[in-house]
Amino acid sequence: MTEKVFPGLEGVLAGESAICDVDHDSGGLLYRGYRIEDLAEGAAFEEVAYLLLIGRLPNRIALSEFSERLRQSRPLSENMTAFLSKIPATANPMDVLRTAVSLLGLEDPDSKYNDHQANLKKAIRLIAQIPSALAAWRRFPEKPVSDPALTSNVPPSSHAANILLLLTGAPPDPFSEKVMNVSLILYAEHEFNASTFAARVTASSLSDMHSAITSAIGSLKGPLHGGANEKVMETLLEIGEAGRVEAYIRDRLARKERIMGFGHRVLKKGDSRSDIIKRYARELGERKNDRKWFDLSSRIEEIMRKEKGLYPNLDFYSASAYYLLGLPVQLDTPLFVCSRISGWTAHVIEQHDHNRLIRPRCLYTGPRGLTYLPL
Numbered sequence: 167m168t169e170k171v172f173p174g175l176e177g178v179l180a181g182e183s184a185i186c187d188v189d190h191d192s193g194g195l196l197y198r199g200y201r202i203e204d205l206a207e208g209a210a211f212e213e214v215a216y217l218l219l220i221g222r223l224p225n226r227i228a229l230s231e232f233s234e235r236l237r238q239s240r241p242l243s244e245n246m247t248a249f250l251s252k253i254p255a256t257a258n259p260m261d262v263l264r265t266a267v268s269l270l271g272l273e274d275p276d277s278k279y280n281d282h283q284a285n286l287k288k289a290i291r292l293i294a295q296i297p298s299a300l301a302a303w304r305r306f307p308e309k310p311v312s313d314p315a316l317t318s319n320v321p322p323s324s325h326a327a328n329i330l331l332l333l334t335g336a337p338p339d340p341f342s343e344k345v346m347n348v349s350l351i352l353y354a355e356h357e358f359n360a361s362t363f364a365a366r367v368t369a370s371s372l373s374d375m376h377s378a379i380t381s382a383i384g385s386l387k388g389p390l391h392g393g394a395n396e397k398v399m400e401t402l403l404e405i406g407e408a409g410r411v412e413a414y415i416r417d418r419l420a421r422k423e424r425i426m427g428f429g430h431r432v433l434k435k436g437d438s439r440s441d442i443i444k445r446y447a448r449e450l451g452e453r454k455n456d457r458k459w460f461d462l463s464s465r466i467e468e469i470m471r472k473e474k475g476l477y478p479n480l481d482f483y484s485a486s487a488y489y490l491l492g493l494p495v496q497l498d499t500p501l502f503v504c505s506r507i508s509g510w511t512a513h514v515i516e517q518h519d520h521n522r523l524i525r526p527r528c529l530y531t532g533p534r535g536l537t538y539l540p541l
């Protein structure tokens with residue numbers, strides 16, 4: 167009997183989910199039935215996180231309670247800040263986050279429970295505390311542990327503003343806050359991508375939320391997945407000026423190298439999220455009087471479409487938007503975590519609520535029938 171193998175599980179429907187729908191034809195995206203364009207334009211990230219976790223949009227009261235729970239959950243324990251203070255500033259920030267989530271799991275009051283309500287409480291704490299953990303590590307040793315942005319419940323008004331305050335050290339202007347909010351919404355969820363699937367595989371053995379999220383962070387780190395956004399900015403910085411784009415890209419393509427931020431396993435005709443973040447990257451450049459990165463990026467986009475028939479994915483224009491927001495390049499992928507934690511946790515909850523152990527088969531290609539000779 168010939169058995170069919172699907173390398174990379176390409177095209178395989180590996181389960182059911184009611185969280186998000188990716189349309190491979192149009193590049194469109196729905197979160198629990200709502201168009202990404204409408205959510206990005208009108209919603210706060212907190213509203214979208216609620217939608218993903220709870221399954222419906224909040225009314226005003228529910229949203230304000232949810233936002234307040236996030237705010238209350240932001241401060242880290244003394245143990246956590248002391249631990250993060252010992253991690254060298256040279257560490258890979260994704261390794262720091264993976265480790266921080268493990269530690270948060272040790273401290274979590276619901277760590278022994280995998281039921282729906284316990285998972286929800288863990289999800290809210292993780293969404294709130296991941297940016298704090300990142301900032302606590304980033305600020306050492308330059309800033310003291312008692313930095314008020316880390317230890318108090320005093321608002322910045324939104325999750326987006328809080329992230330920008332924590333990671334740039336200054337409260338954002340309204341447009342920068344809007345761009346961060348849009349980016350958090352766009353990155354929040356994308357069905358069975360590698361990291362979400364990794365989280366679901368771990369959760370499917372009835373392991374816990376924090377174990378599933380550390381699996382996801384490990385998966386997101388790779389440059390074929392979340393690691394792409396920081397590679398995009400490294401490429402833009404390396405190119406440096408418009409006159410060098412053409413030669414640089416053609417040379418890399420001739421050497422069969424990949425240009426990060428292009429292509430997608432599912433979206434072969436374009437990514438609607440890219441169109442949205444592209445508009446904000448352009449406007450940010452105009453407002454900051456620095457169009458260089460947008461101009462370089464759009465020239466690369468033209469060449470890639472013409473030469474390879476490839477379209478930008480969400481990571482491509484996000485990279486220069488983050489750069490213009492004053493965020494260090496090595497935090498680009500961790501920022502993806504700050505958003506995708508909402509989608510990951512929603513998937514872990516869904517997996518636990520309707521669990522079936524994920525355990526596919528493989529086609530064995532090694533030898534058989536070898537004779538064992540004792541040493």
Ligand code: COA
Nearest residue numbers: 389390391394423424425426427428429430431474479481
């Ligand atoms: N730059 C240059 N060529 C690319 C490319 C890129 N970013 N992405 C795909 N290709 C080419 C491959 O080299 C291959 O060409 P070939 O047939 O001549 O060998 C062809 O397109 C198909 O590539 P394949 O790897 O089979 O597609 P995939 O569906 O497995 O890849 C990605 C999806 C995301 C892994 C791939 O597009 C990629 O590596 N992109 C860059 C990383 C990135 O941006 N990741 C974030 C994804 S959201």
